[in-house]
Amino acid sequence: MRAEDRDRAHTAMLDALFTQAPHGLWICDAELRVVRFNAEAPGVRGVRAADVLGRTIDELGISGTDEITSLAEHVLRTGEVVRDRLVRGRPLSDPTKEMVISLSVFRLHGDDGEILGVAAIADDVTERERALDRLGVLHEAHRSIGTSLDAFRTADELACVLVPRLADAVAVDLVDEVLRGRTVHPGPVTAASPMRRAAFRTTATEEAPVHTGEPSTYPFPTPYTQVLNDARPRVVSRLGADERWLAADPERLEALVSAGVHSLIVVPLALRGSVLGLASLYRFARPDPFQDDDLVLATEVVAKAAPHIDNARSYARERTIATSLQRGLMPGRPPVLSAVDTAYAYLPEGAGGDWYDVIPLSGARVALVVGDTAGRGIEAAATMGQLRTALRTLALQELEPDELLTRLDETASFLAATRSAGDPPEENFLATCLCAVYDPVTRVCVAARAGHMPLMVLAPDGSATPFDIPAGPPLGSNGAGYASATVTLPESSLLALFTNGLVSTRGRDTEAARSRLQEILAQTDEDLDHLCDAAVYELMPSKPQDDAVLLLARTRALPADRVTTWTLPADGSVVATARRLVEHQLAAWNLPGSVFTTELIASELVTNAIRYGKGPIELRLILDRTLICEVSDTSSTSPHMRQATPTDEGGRGLLIVMQLSDRWGTRTTATGKSVWAEQTLPDLVAPP
Incomplete structure (x- = not known):
């Protein structure tokens, strides 16, 4: 081929590349001014050549300029080739859209080795990256949502997944019945149904318009009430002040306008035909509005959260039933007795099976009891009720504490063996228990314990009184019997019976907590009710994970x-x-x-x-x-x-x-x- 034909072929090939190639081709001189570019490439199609040629990359003013300039300067200086570097920005042809390009940059040399500038090849990989981003959001939703059985936490996990990956702000509102653990029936939710804000996340610094836990209502008709009615998601791609539905909610209109919201998505938290709440997504920081693919992604993420919200509702329902059952099975105010003055603190925070009892016995005596049933929930509360009833029946048979616990262990073993079919509890026992009987005539106290922590006894001056009660096996573990201990107490001695929820929480030194409890109870001039409150304030964690019982009894002696x-x-x-x-x-x-x-x-x-x-x-x-x-x-x-x-x-x-x-x-x-x-x-x- 002749030289002039070869040059003509090279020129034709370059013209074809810069006019027909689907890739973005850019050539810049040594000062990073644009010498030539492919005007048909994505991102610059429709842009006049006069607005680009002769300008530096910085002068183009496109989003992502700083990163592109830095890469070009690095290649120009070192000669190192940059391949497939992802750059996010907004194209010259439409600055409202976000674009992702795969950028490769290399240095240009003349025949004599002179550095002429740089060349760049840009591929539009926006759709590919969006697909990967969507998969990343779904993966994060699968990994992060549903780590607890708390509806508020689950709602916040949902909001954290969506912000800022998909939205600039997300509000999650749940039907009040869901937060209360009540059954939500299939069908539409009316606009009058009470709802509460469960979570709110935003990239802005402004304070949330509705705080977590507060009522969050939506006037009718709005996209929110329409979603509640038919459980179909809505997208408002362009939100303008002339939207007719905003007139029904002027307060929310003002909040949206002041925040600069221009697009929103409303998705129902729905499961098996029941609407549990709403997830509302807003955009105000990024200029591109929500599209249909954003709606699909938001719907998929919210759908992953709905079962976890319903699990939290079921757990709250079971916990409410268990707590109500537990409270219903507990004794009322302890009876007024001559043998002892009593006070108690009963905190069924973990919906477990802790219980206490004060049982009047013959001869002016009294039985003081605390127990802790293994497990939690309805089954633990029901077991607690059975054990408490059996113990009270045995106590009224005038059995000594050691014999009483031996008989109660037989009952517990029977209950454990006859539980409904299913997995056995993690513990290999049914409950622990401590029983003490005090006689005001002789001032003698007899006590026995089944796997429970010891009784605490304080003398009238607040000092500790030794009372070594043999440690018997827990109830239901097929133990070999129990032994009791006896002590004669001076009048006005203080007996403290408690469960491990008061002193043995996770991450805490139990012995240190017992010592602190003794210090609190040593205040002999304090009322028993005040001592109970002081112990709760000092020893209970802010978020209890277990039930706790504290039963105090100050002894009295019957006059001769x-x-x-x-x-x-x-x-x-x-x-x-x-x-x-x-x-x-x-x-x-x-x-x-x-x-x-x-x-x-x-x-x-x-x-x-x-x-x-x-x-x-x-x-x-x-x-x-x-x-x-x-x-x-x-x-x-x-x-x-x-x-x-x-x-x-x-x-x-x-x-x-x-x-x-x-x-x-x-x-x-x-x-x-x-x-x-x-x-x-x-x-x-x-x-x-």
């Missing part, structure tokens, strides 16, 4: 003049003596109206002890908030009431005792048994 005891021989002649002793004592207590009934009860109990018991008989009268008559002997055989037939000469004694008293029963003692009967008398003056 309110208790009278006689020891009688096991002889039939002492029945009359017992009647006279009762008469004289009731006269001393100024209870003349109770003489006949109490004499009859005492004579029947003494007769029963003489006939069926062993050894000497002890008759005791206690004037508490009731009048208590007790007869004890050395036989361990408990009496049983039976119905006597018309021809029987005996067998009616216990029936008479039952009919004359309000309560009666039998308890085992260290030397035998004691049969007791209580009367509630209208003329009885209760001790202070």
Whole structure:
């Protein structure tokens, strides 16, 4: 080929490249002025050549100029070739659109090696990068949304995924019923339905128009109410002040205009035909409006969040039911007793199975109980109710704490074995429990524990009183039984029973927390209710993860003049003596109206002890908030009431005792048994 033909071919090829090639071709001189460019390339199509040729890259004023200039200067200086560098900017042909180019730059040399300038090849990869960006947003949504069962946190995770990747601001509003854990029925949500702001994220520095947790309502008709009505997403590509629907919501109009919002998307948080809320996306910082592909992406991301929002609603519902069940199964205000003054703090924050109880027993005694059921939710609350009922029943059978826990462990093992089919709980036990029985007559406290933390005892001066209770196995773990400990307490001693939620939270030194609790309770001049509050303020974390119970009891001693005891021989002649002793004592207590009934009860109990018991008989009268008559002997055989037939000469004694008293029963003692009967008398003056 001749030289002139070759030059003509080279010229034709260059002309074709700069007029027909789909790539952006740019040639700049050594001062980075544009010498030639492909006018048909994406991003400059329709731009006049006079507006480009002879200008430096900086003078073009396109978005991304600084990065392009920096790359060109680097290539011009070093000769290093830059390949496929991604640059984001806005094209000369349409500055309102964002464009992504893959830029390759190399240096141009003359035949003599002179540096002539740089050449650049730009490929439009906007659609490819947008697809990758969409995949990145979906991946981030899959990774980040739904890390908890809290609706507010899930809504915030959704907003964080969308801002700033897709929108400049996102507001998430949930139907109030969802946040309350109630069932949301399929179908439209009316504009009058209450909603609350669950999350708001923005790239701006302005304060959110509606704060998290506050009501967020939408007047009718607007795109928001239309989405609530038919659960179909909406996109408003160009938002102008002349939009007719804005007249229905002038307050929101003012907020949108002041923020410079020019485009919005409203997507329903919907699942199985039920609308749970709305996600509203706004653009004001980036000039390009939302398009249909943005709507598709936003809908996919919101759809990933909807099941997690519904899971949070279900969890809130179960937690509400469990907490309500737990509260319903708990005792009311502890009874007023002569044995102890009580106060409690009950915090079912974790919807678990913590419980407490104060159970009046015979002989003016009282049982103090705290327990902690394994797990949480409805099943834990139901198990707690079963255990508490069983424990109260066993306590009223006058069992000692060690025997009581042994029997309760049998019940717990049965409950664990008969639970509904499904995975067993992570714990290999059902509950822990601590039971203490205090007698105000002798000031003796007997306690046993099943896997529970020890009882804390403080003397009247606030110092710690040693009370080493053997650590038995938790309930339901098929333990080998329990042992109790006994201590005699001075009057006004303080007993503190609590669950681990008060002192053993995650990341905390349990022993340090127990020491701090002891310091708080050592304030002997404080009211018990104030001590409970002080312990909660000091020890409970701001966001509790577990239930907590604190039960305080300040001991009292029954005055000596309110208790009278006689020891009688096991002889039939002492029945009359017992009647006279009762008469004289009731006269001393100024209870003349109770003489006949109490004499009859005492004579029947003494007769029963003489006939069926062993050894000497002890008759005791206690004037508490009731009048208590007790007869004890050395036989361990408990009496049983039976119905006597018309021809029987005996067998009616216990029936008479039952009919004359309000309560009666039998308890085992260290030397035998004691049969007791209580009367509630209208003329009885209760001790202070």
